Amino acid sequence: MAAKLEKQLDELGRFELALLTLSNEISYSLSSLPKALVNAGHKVGGDTGTLFTLIGSLCGLEQRRTVEEGFRLALEQAEGLDLPGCVVEIMGSLVKNLGVWGSKEQVSFIDMALGETRNYRACVQEEYLKKARMYRSLGLLFALGIVIVLL
Amino acid sequence: MPRTMTGVLIQDIMPLFSSRIGKALGGWMERHPNQAETIQEIRLRTGLPLCIGLPGHDHLIHSLVVSRADIDKTLSLITDCSYYALEDEFKGGYITIPGGHRVGLSGQVIAHADGGHKLRLISALCFRIAREVKGVAEHIVPKLMSSDGSIASTLIISPPGCGKTTFLRDLCRILGHGLSSCSLRPAQVAIVDERSEIAACYGGVPQLDVGPRADVLDRCPKAKGIGMLLRSMNPDVIVTDELGGEDDARAVAMALSGGVKVIASCHGRDLDDIRSKPYSEWLVSRGYFTKAVVLSKRHGPGTIEYVGDIM
Numbered sequence: 001m002a003a004k005l006e007k008q009l010d011e012l013g014r015f016e017l018a019l020l021t022l023s024n025e026i027s028y029s030l031s032s033l034p035k036a037l038v039n040a041g042h043k044v045g046g047d048t049g050t051l052f053t054l055i056g057s058l059c060g061l062e063q064r065r066t067v068e069e070g071f072r073l074a075l076e077q078a079e080g081l082d083l084p085g086c087v088v089e090i091m092g093s094l095v096k097n098l099g100v101w102g103s104k105e106q107v108s109f110i111d112m113a114l115g116e117t118r119n120y121r122a123c124v125q126e127e128y129l130k131k132a133r134m135y136r137s138l139g140l141l142f143a144l145g146i147v148i149v150l151l
Numbered sequence: 152m153p154r155t156m157t158g159v160l161i162q163d164i165m166p167l168f169s170s171r172i173g174k175a176l177g178g179w180m181e182r183h184p185n186q187a188e189t190i191q192e193i194r195l196r197t198g199l200p201l202c203i204g205l206p207g208h209d210h211l212i213h214s215l216v217v218s219r220a221d222i223d224k225t226l227s228l229i230t231d232c233s234y235y236a237l238e239d240e241f242k243g244g245y246i247t248i249p250g251g252h253r254v255g256l257s258g259q260v261i262a263h264a265d266g267g268h269k270l271r272l273i274s275a276l277c278f279r280i281a282r283e284v285k286g287v288a289e290h291i292v293p294k295l296m297s298s299d300g301s302i303a304s305t306l307i308i309s310p311p312g313c314g315k316t317t318f319l320r321d322l323c324r325i326l327g328h329g330l331s332s333c334s335l336r337p338a339q340v341a342i343v344d345e346r347s348e349i350a351a352c353y354g355g356v357p358q359l360d361v362g363p364r365a366d367v368l369d370r371c372p373k374a375k376g377i378g379m380l381l382r383s384m385n386p387d388v389i390v391t392d393e394l395g396g397e398d399d400a401r402a403v404a405m406a407l408s409g410g411v412k413v414i415a416s417c418h419g420r421d422l423d424d425i426r427s428k429p430y431s432e433w434l435v436s437r438g439y440f441t442k443a444v445v446l447s448k449r450h451g452p453g454t455i456e457y458v459g460d461i462m
Contacts, residue, residue, distance in 0.1 A: 026235055033232040061231040061249070064166045066224060070232075099232035100223065102269065106235045 002135065005128040008084045012121040014048040015087045016114060022052075023110045026103060033067060033099040034060035047081040051091070054078055071095040086120045156188045156280070163250035164193065164278055169224045175201060175215040186210075190280060197222055197274040219274075226273055229254055241270045243370070251281035251351030251358030281351055283359050287314070287453055288321040293333040294458045295442050300334060302326060302388060304407055304439060306461070307416040308425055309446035314453035315416040316348045316392055318446060320361055322414060323349065323390050327362020340365045341386035343376030349392055374398035377406050377413075388412045400430040407439045421445050422461065435461055 018040040025036035037056030041049040051074060057063075058077075059070025071091065090113050097109040154162070157180060165173045172195070180187035192204030197219050200211040229248050230237050240246050245255045258273035297303035309315045329337035344350050344367055350357035352369040361367065366384045368376040373391050380386055389406050391399075394417045403413050419425040422443060426432045434440055445457040 030236045031233075032236055059232050061167075061228055064228060066227040067232045099230070100227060100234050102238045102271075103235040 002128070002131060005124060005131065007082065008124050009121065009128060011046060011048050011082075011084055011087060012117060012124060014044040014046045015090075016117050016121065018044045018048055018052050019110050019114045019117065023107050023114075026106050026110070030103075032060065034063075034070075037067075047078075047083050048087060050081060051075075051078060051083060051087075055095070067095045067098045084120075084124075086117070090116050090120075156190060156282075157184070159250065159280065160187070160190065163248070163252060164280070167225050167228045167248070168195075169221045172201060172215065172217070172221055172225075175212050176203075179203065179210075179212060191282075192280065193278040195222055195225065195276045195278075222273065222276060225276060229276075238269070240370075242268060244270070245347075247347050247351050247353050247358065249353050249358065251353070253279045253281070253347070253351070255279065281359060282317075283320070284314075284317050284453070285321060285324065285360065288318050288325055289330070291444060291455065291458055292322070292325055292330050292335065295444070296333055296335065297441065300336075302335065302338070302412055302414070303442040304412045305414045305442040305444060306394075306425070306431075306435070306440040307414070307444045307446065308419045308421065309416070310418065310420055310448075312452060313446040313448045315446060317453065318444070319390055319392060319414065319416055320349050320359060323365055324360050324362040326388055326390075327364035337364055338387035339385065341380040341384050341389050342367045343371055343373050343380065343389065343391040344369050345371060345373050345376070346392065349390065372398075374402040377402040381406055381409060381411065386411055388414060390414045392416050393418065394431065394434075397430055400434050403434060404437075404439055413440075415440075420447075421456070 021040040021043050022036055025031045025039055031039065034056045037052050041052030041056060044052070054074035054077060055067065055070045058073050059065045059067045063070065065073070075088070094109060094113045101109065160180065165176060168176065186205055189205055190203055191206060194202035194204065195217045196202070197217055199217060200213045201215045201217055203210045203212070229246060237246055241256060245253050247253055255277040256270060256273050257275045259271050261269045261271055295303055295305050307315050307318055323340050323342060326338045326340050329335050340362060342349050342361060342365055344352065347369055350361045350365070350367045350369065351359045352367055355369060357365065357367055366380070366386070368380060373394070377389055377391065380389055389411055394400065394403065394415045403415060406413050417425065417431055419428070419431070422445065425435060440461055442459065443457065443461045444455065447454045447456050
């Protein structure tokens with residue numbers, strides 16, 4: 001259970017970083033979106049990075065696919081990826097607005113996705129701490145029980 | 152081997168459309184193979200039938216009404232899913248796509264207080280298919296030679312739609328290769344392509360053949376571009392399209408005074424018409440341009456009315 005939450009926290013952290021990288025690539029480098037997605041994917045690594053890289057390599061003029069189509073295909077091709085449901089959900093709504101707006105609006109949409117991710121991450125973090133405290137208490141009680149039985 | 156128009160459409164244009172538009176267009180081309188070879192434009196307008204532009208007329212495919220989703224898909228593809236990166240180009244109202252084809256855009260314009268504007272909610276796209284006509288200038292070049300064996304500074308004069316740009320592009324190609332029939336040696340050609348029409352650059356790379364020795368300043372104002380090329384690229388010949396204002400005339404004069412040849416086009420019916428315009432007259436009367444080519448469409452675009460010295 002704790003390992004699952006830890007993995008979720010790790011991927012959410014990567015997703016945040018990927019969104020920040022994407023925002024920077026769009027505002028400062030004016031990289032094309034497929035390139036920006038691939039760059040962000042390589043930078044963050046993990047399953048989130050793989051998803052970004054896949055979307056980037058499957059969309060654009062060369063591939064004759066929109067970002068949304070690239071995203072759908074990436075999810076089909078990346079069945080083995082272990083991503084938190086919220087990452088797929090947030091990315092799913094973000095791709096509808098990726099690459100079709102001006103720079104300012106584009107960054108605003110990414111900021112909104114970033115805000116959602118942070119909120120979700122805070123919830124998972126809280127649950128993780130709560131569970132950690134509970135398991136620690138249970139562990140102590142169990143140890144105390146064993147001591148009492150032994151005595 | 153040159154591609155047929157059908158080949159160009161299938162390879163460059165149709166993959167940019169939604170599948171239903173591709174199907175409708177492909178079906179029409181199959182039914183009208185001869186007309187398909189002459190397609191000049193394809194227009195997508197939200198809520199209206201697909202429109203195919205042919206020489207002198209157009210054809211509406213009433214069975215296919217273009218939707219907002221069709222426009223969005225095509226827009227997404229022609230911008231490489233990166234609208235933000237092309238925002239400035241969109242202000243000009245068109246973009247160039249691979250193959251050198253131009254896509255004109257129209258929709259809602261948001262005007263800013265500082266005089267700038269932004270194009271949003273794009274509702275119509277016009278694909279203008281690029282066509283290269285090679286060899287049109289070849290038999291003219293020997294008549295444009297100066298006494299020192301190089302090309303003379305030449306003004307290409309014609310009303311719109313008579314093939315000035317096609318002629319200029321072919322001239323760039325010939326100058327870059329050289330022409331043995333008149334002992335013209337290959338020259339370093341620099342092109343100031345303010346409207347992306349001569350070289351039709353995509354990502355800074357010419358999509359049309361402008362020869363092996365061409366440097367292109369794409370979408371750069373002529374006056375500024377001529378100065379930049381003179382300082383940076385050491386050209387033998389500078390080629391530019393549609394000379395107009397005082398700044399253009401001064402920049403051309405500066406280049407010619409520096410020993411660089413200039414070949415430029417300008418709107419006009421004939422040499423007298425050019426002499427009636429203040430800045431062209433200034434360039435002609437001071438001897439900056441010594442040769443002229445006058446084009447018309449009397450026998451179709453590119454009809455040569457006059458080649459020779461400017462008296």
